Amino acid sequence: MDIVSLKATIASFMDFAEYFSLPDYLILTSGFLVLLLLLLLFVALRSYFIVAFVVFLVGLILFFLSPLVYQVLMTNVIRKVEITLKFNQKMYYDDSYFVEGSLVNKGIIKFRGCVISVNFVPKGIKKLQALRYEIKPIYKHLQVYENPLNVDEKLDFKILIPSPNPEVLYSLNTRGSCY
Known part of the structure; x- marks a missing residue:
């Protein structure tokens, strides 16, 4: 990957990021931190297979449901x-x-x-x-x-x-x- 394509990629993310406001960033960041916490908890509890599996499963479910939760929070609470x-x-x-x-x-x-x-x-x-x-x-x-x-x-x-x-x-x- 050369520097020109890297700059183009970063510029496309900047165009996308300007549509977010502060509540958007707060919700997305808190969701990311919860997923990161669950991943670290999964790694820490890997010797306890059942507990680690449950934590991993909850993290996976939250990962796939996070866009829906984000949309519901924004349309029904924050930007109602x-x-x-x-x-x-x-x-x-x-x-x-x-x-x-x-x-x-x-x-x-x-x-x-x-x-x-x-x-x-x-x-x-x-x-x-x-x-x-x-x-x-x-x-x-x-x-x-x-x-x-x-x-x-x-x-x-x-x-x-x-x-x-x-x-x-x-x-x-x-x-x-x-x-």
């Missing part, structure tokens, strides 16, 4: 957001779609900004196809709000989106997340 929609459908006399609602910071940290994503899912499709469109929507509209949001503060939003295909009726799946 409550979204209330007043209007989330096609306008009556136009081919545009209108989304109006509010976003409330129910987490424990202050947000720097929020993103409202609106996925367009065709109406009248089967459940399996609807799941497919949840993962990869036909059209996705992202609206970014750069204003800070303190704890228990409310952000009202209104979004007007032109129809991607006027011949097809869509149901809107609107979500909000903050960073």
Whole structure:
């Protein structure tokens, strides 16, 4: 590995690392330390086979469940957001779609900004196809709000989106997340 490829690798990690905030780093670091502690405990207790095996098994389970635990902690505790929609459908006399609602910071940290994503899912499709469109929507509209949001503060939003295909009726799946 030459120095140029090493610099490129480090630069790609730096681009990825700038998306994390302090709570992200704290949760990831504490998870890493717990896994390291379990590994060291496994090495220290290797003469006791059953205890060492149980410690190793717990460490392995935590290793594979750590992304899920991280996601649950971030979305349900630290970065919890409550979204209330007043209007989330096609306008009556136009081919545009209108989304109006509010976003409330129910987490424990202050947000720097929020993103409202609106996925367009065709109406009248089967459940399996609807799941497919949840993962990869036909059209996705992202609206970014750069204003800070303190704890228990409310952000009202209104979004007007032109129809991607006027011949097809869509149901809107609107979500909000903050960073």
